[in-house]
Amino acid sequence: MTDRWALALAEDGGVEVAPLGPDGLPAGPLLRESDPARAVRSRPEVTRWVWRSTPEVYPRLLATGVRVERCYDIEDAETLLLGHEGRSGEPRSAAAALARLRGGPVPPDPRTRPAGPGAQSALFEQSGTHLPLTGLLEVYADQLRRHDKAEHPGRMRLLTSSESAGTLVAAEMNHTGLPWSAETHREVLRGLLGERYAGGGEPRRLAELADEVSAAFGRRVRPDLPADVIRAFAGAGIKVRSTRRWEIGSLDHPAVAPLLEYKKLYRIWVAHGWSWLHDWVRDGRFRPEFQAGGTVTGRWVTHGGGALQIPKVIRRAVVADPGWRLVVADADQMEPRVLAAISRDPGLMEVAGRESDLYQSVSERAFSGDRAQAKLAVLGAVYGQTSGDGLKNLAALRRRFPLAVAYVDDAARAGEEGRLVRTWLGRTCPPAGRPGEDVAEEAGIPIGSDAEERGWTPGYASTDARARGRFTRNFVVQGSAADWALLMLAALRRSCAGLSAELVFFQHDEVIVHCPAGEAGVVVSAIREAAELAGRLTFGETPVRFPFSTAVVECYADAK
């Protein structure tokens, strides 16, 4: 029994609310109130709030201590519906959706986030796009009808509701922040980089390594300048195209070791060093801005602080509050398990029906027990590897798990032929860009001159099309995994609602819950249950299991 209300912020800071019936249409008078937080707090019986945009509304509710059970984010739903309808290029704002309904001129979307560090969040800037509640309700009613017309209406409803749940989780994480010990972070930096010199120059250890590199070359070399390093190697009679680790690593030259060490530490210094600490950590919390569904595959992104790329060594600084713990949970072999569920390959489902190491099981069936080779083969199939051992291993994989490989092959072919590709729940990848875009340039192929000859001849796909195929091949797995992960998060969030536990971090297949030590056991169980529930809800009844490795720790770095 859901009690659904709609809510729209007004220009004057007030709010309009209205009750909705089971059909999604207004079931009572439209009410005007002065304070959004009070409007929500005074209606505890409401289980789902329908609103334009969670990032617009929810942070100000959280700021006053108000949480909601569920919501429906109209603009996120519009994005998903447009994508599903093959209209991903059309403006996704509620105002645009309303204009399409009423046949008026469709306003373009407000510009996306401004570039550059220190820029204000785009999410909180979209103030010019208020829509009166009556208009919002028209869009909502239309969206409900469009769900019915989707390829799988039930899945589409699940997708938009779980995406909405994701926006709530993200907003709450942004509000809570990740517990962060600045003191520990400084200790880690000092241990790795040595003293920090005044004036922002290189710390001691980096300066020493730069000296070692220079000594090895016999001349002054700046290791942070790729062009300088390439010149230096050329001077030593070694031709390199780039200074990437995989290209430099195998060279026989005394500069290599200090150079690689420099690059590793330089990265820590510039991306997660003292200035990062100053910019992003306040009052014992790292506050990145999580954004649910920020990518075409449905994975989240963050803005600011690189929250999804925290280096392993820096995780030492993620420390629970006194008396609290971090429950760190990592889904085991999520992608092949998802592939089993979406392809319904009997062999792979059977393997994925056990909680034990999936790659080990695959290796025993198809690779004489060579786990590393099995893992490479599976990931190669998912990522579209086109060369090396992966190709050979793919044949072995195909013999044992034909439906699984066929599933990703079909997705790749669909992409190459320009067809739409969807995740299990119906998130749809936008159609390919114009021919000649991006990929050809990367490959150094001039655009225009021979574009026709390059592509679309039988049996040979163009560079663009093959890149497209790799993308769609990966999309169905990565995106369906994101479908599952959202439902898992939503279930876990609900389990934590009655506890002090707070969700503080989410990274594709990994979640961290911060909770009092006494709640850790309950949280661990809740994660297991959420994972299995999400598996059933997302993919229906399959034998596939979704086990998590969980660790109850005081410090993130101790989890693995």
Place this chain on the structure above:
DNA sequence: AGTTTCGGCGCC
């Protein structure tokens, strides 16, 4: 001078 792209690498 300010803005965009590049090279490289962090995470999954």
Place this chain on the structure above:
DNA sequence: AAAGGGCGCCGAAACT
């Protein structure tokens, strides 16, 4: 012979 997918971030380089 071979270019495996998705992201964000930084400074330098390249551009306007």
